[in-house]
Amino acid sequence: MAENLQILVVEDDIDLANAIIEYFDLEGIQCDHASNGVLGLQLITNHHYDVIILDINLPKMNGLEVCKGIRSQGIDTPVLMLTAKDTLDDKVKGFSIGADDYLVKPFAMEELIIRTQVLSRRRSGQVYKLTVEDLELDLQQKQVKRADQEIKLSPTGLKILECLMRETPKTVSREKLMQFVWGDDQPDSNSLKVHMFNLRKAVEIDDQLSLIHTIPGHGFALKRESIT
Amino acid sequence: MAENLQILVVEDDIDLANAIIEYFDLEGIQCDHASNGVLGLQLITNHHYDVIILDINLPKMNGLEVCKGIRSQGIDTPVLMLTAKDTLDDKVKGFSIGADDYLVKPFAMEELIIRTQVLSRRRSGQVYKLTVEDLELDLQQKQVKRADQEIKLSPTGLKILECLMRETPKTVSREKLMQFVWGDDQPDSNSLKVHMFNLRKAVEIDDQLSLIHTIPGHGFALKRESIT
DNA sequence: CCAAAGCGTTAACTCTCCCTTAACCCACCT
């Protein structure tokens, strides 16, 4: 169960934040942490996360604004809101802004962990196979097929493809791709280009339907060409 | 907001069930109802639902078993569990079986409604799109369509368009546009003019309905033309 | 223990496309 989840905790109460991080650590899950809203929003824009744990009361920019901000950028990472207030009105506000779950302080740490895992499961969860058009990725066998023909990919190529397939048809920024593949110690920028090149060479077999697209200034997207 | 949701309520307490159904009715949402686990499972297997509200204490077959049953059939409809018990252990059990949310009785009816809507929203993959007339901007794909035809824009053009669409039908000053696109180090004044020109050339395809308007002395506005 | 193969990274090069700039045009107003 100890998957490789990427969690972001946006919480200004240092004690609470540390407690959360420690608990996740016990589960074998590492988290990033931001102590204010602006920093949180920055991290979210430039990284890939599976779940965002977001306190409402934050310095600089409150949780609701952060949530609104990330949704308005088209990012739909699940958001779990934390708050001290238990009024229905606050919940309504939170949910209507785009939050996915809502936990009232004080809460049992275990419940936070569980709910976080549930949220992540929906997204990247117990799916064995990703399919986009005639492209198939079997996550267990680490096998890729295009039009029922097996394709041989390098480990890195496979990771890139996985990321793109998970997000299809969304455009994935280079930063997110690199974050997904290499984590925090990333190689020189050029490496991604080379891998993309190799990926394309491997995946785009027939010249009729290309799936991997470059979106200038934004990144890459995996999808059927929309010009029908 | 009154989408066409299909909800199933599996609850043996007739009063509570009716209350729930009535509340959803007020929101313009119709629900099916099952008063025991076996019946619930039957309905779920043979119908499509967007969300299932599932009491744990049920005659014939309890909620946990029902949930296990539907998951083992590969049905991944979101499940919201209801229970009188507020022990962590129960929640863990519920979530690990495949539930997506968990509400402890007594609860506020509004909260049930909201959480249900949130669950359905995530499933049906809410789309982040800005729309003005027949112009569509997909924030996730970074793609622009006019009358269902894809339009290719440069990164800068896209940013300008995004700014205009967010503010529609308001008039946006040049300063604001430039701030949005370039931030603090802005190029010479002329650049915006050129980009606006290119934007127009790309967006105003048919000559019938023009969307981008110049408001002399103030800036630009994106809207259906209405010469005041 | 060595050799070969596979993979990832790097650097260097090319190419394309986009942004900027500057110059010119037009209409309208004073």
Added chain:
DNA sequence: AGGTGGGTTAAGGGAGAGTTAACGCTTTGG
């Protein structure tokens, strides 16, 4: 006429993206 605000056009320079080859690390098998 001249000034002002806006529109149009073309050219250059540069950044971003694609391509290729070589080097080095790790793994594997003999």
